[in-house]
Amino acid sequence: MDLNKLEKQQNICFVLPTYNEEGTIESTIEQIKAEEKKQNTYKFSILVVDDNSTDQTQAIVRKVIDSSENIYLITGQKKGLGDAYKRGFLFALDTLEAVVVFQMDSDGQHDASLVPEFLKEIKAGKDVVIGSRFIAGGSTPDFSLFRLLISRVGNLLVRYVGGVVNIKDCTSGYRAIKSSFLRDLDFSYLSIRGYSFQSSLICGLAWRGAVISEIPIIFKSREAGDSKLSFRDQIEFLLNIPRLGFRNIEDFVKYSLVGFSGVVINLGTYAFLTRYYNFSEAIAPLLSIEAALISNFLLNNFWTFGSRSNQSRVRVKFFKFHLVSGLGALINYLVFLLLFFVLEVHDIFANLIGIAFAAVVNYLINSNWTWKDNK
Ligand SMILES: Nc1nc2c(ncn2[C@@H]2O[C@H](COP(=O)(O)OP(=O)(O)OP(=O)(O)O)[C@@H](O)[C@H]2O)c(=O)[nH]1
Numbered sequence: 001m002d003l004n005k006l007e008k009q010q011n012i013c014f015v016l017p018t019y020n021e022e023g024t025i026e027s028t029i030e031q032i033k034a035e036e037k038k039q040n041t042y043k044f045s046i047l048v049v050d051d052n053s054t055d056q057t058q059a060i061v062r063k064v065i066d067s068s069e070n071i072y073l074i075t076g077q078k079k080g081l082g083d084a085y086k087r088g089f090l091f092a093l094d095t096l097e098a099v100v101v102f103q104m105d106s107d108g109q110h111d112a113s114l115v116p117e118f119l120k121e122i123k124a125g126k127d128v129v130i131g132s133r134f135i136a137g138g139s140t141p142d143f144s145l146f147r148l149l150i151s152r153v154g155n156l157l158v159r160y161v162g163g164v165v166n167i168k169d170c171t172s173g174y175r176a177i178k179s180s181f182l183r184d185l186d187f188s189y190l191s192i193r194g195y196s197f198q199s200s201l202i203c204g205l206a207w208r209g210a211v212i213s214e215i216p217i218i219f220k221s222r223e224a225g226d227s228k229l230s231f232r233d234q235i236e237f238l239l240n241i242p243r244l245g246f247r248n249i250e251d252f253v254k255y256s257l258v259g260f261s262g263v264v265i266n267l268g269t270y271a272f273l274t275r276y277y278n279f280s281e282a283i284a285p286l287l288s289i290e291a292a293l294i295s296n297f298l299l300n301n302f303w304t305f306g307s308r309s310n311q312s313r314v315r316v317k318f319f320k321f322h323l324v325s326g327l328g329a330l331i332n333y334l335v336f337l338l339l340f341f342v343l344e345v346h347d348i349f350a351n352l353i354g355i356a357f358a359a360v361v362n363y364l365i366n367s368n369w370t371w372k373d374n375k
């Protein structure tokens with residue numbers, strides 16, 4: 001059997017989201033088509049997902065469709081880049097039956113001549129390949145210092161809160177993804193706007209065990225038109241960060257129950273030491289806090305996170321847990337000071353919010369660092 005011929009039938013779909021990209025959409029399509037001609041392994045199809053552009057984007061795409069094969073256009077209302085991608089993915093999977101789906105911008109910022117590099121990685125067994133600006137060889141030569149800072153800090157947040165520390169560029173819009181992994185995803189969980197869609201998607205893929213690699217890209221300025229990503233996208237990105245850490249609500253409920261049990265242990269030990277053993281009020285709290293920490297640690301280690309595969313030694317986790325708890329106490333204190341002295345919130349309520357805030361931060365760090373799942 002001619003293996004090449006068999007593979008030739010496999011379809012790779014490039015999903016190109018557009019909103020007012022009349023200056024670049026045609027050349028983007030042409031460059032992808034040129035890459036198809038250079039290889040004879042796969043059939044390329046191109047899906048433009050346009051959200052009712054007010055310029056000539058749709059007219060240009062329709063003209064290109066008339067003169068070439070395997071180019072498709074779907075349209076919809078503008079709700080955000082993520083929403084456009086969801087519709088595009090479903091079309092690529094269900095209607096076009098693509099085996100690999102590419103995400104790519106339509107403004108000339110993503111160099112189509114790198115497509116063979118992505119495919120090399122896919123053929124080598126990777127499930128997801130990211131065009132990365134933040135690994136050796138990658139760069140963002142035209143970013144302002146401010147945009148670079150936002151991008152870097154944003155990536156750090158996603159990596160550490162989302163538990164994907166090894167991925168250097170979580171918001172890149174240039175990726176190749178094996179369809180089998182996309183099919184498994186619950187799209188309704190993913191946010192709909194720009195950067196936050198990209199980060200939720202990559203976390204979702206990583207949590208499902210996708211083997212992910214990065215290849216360097218140079219991300220220059222767009223070739224024409226204006227940026228579509230707005231301040232609103234940035235706000236949604238920030239609001240979405242905690243969600244990335246809460247992928248497993250059951251773990252958080254267990255963690256909270258352990259936290260409550262710690263309060264009981266803390267109070268009980270204190271009462272026991274002061275009433276039965278005459279410990280002083282200066283020493284007893286130190287021992288009761290440590291008793292609660294030990295009990296919380298053991299319950300979290302063997303119950304809350306008991307099923308996680310984590311190769312760290314128990315004493316390393318024990319040390320990390322203490323560090324995180326110290327940080328939690330500091331956060332609790334600072335939030336209390338801010339609310340009580342600056343915002344004049346009632347003291348009990350201020351402390352309650354401080355405790356809740358610290359509990360959430362503690363959970364996120366413990367879940368993604370102390371007991372990081374290495375599956
Ligand atoms: N269909 C659709 N496409 C969108 C939407 N928002 C952005 N896009 C497209 O998504 C791609 C990425 O958006 P850009 O504005 O280029 O974002 P960016 O690359 O971070 O910003 P620049 O560097 O300024 O270009 C472009 O092809 C846009 O046309 C949307 O709401 N709907």
Ligand SMILES: [Mg+2]
Nearest residue numbers: 105107109222
């Ligand atoms: Mg762009």
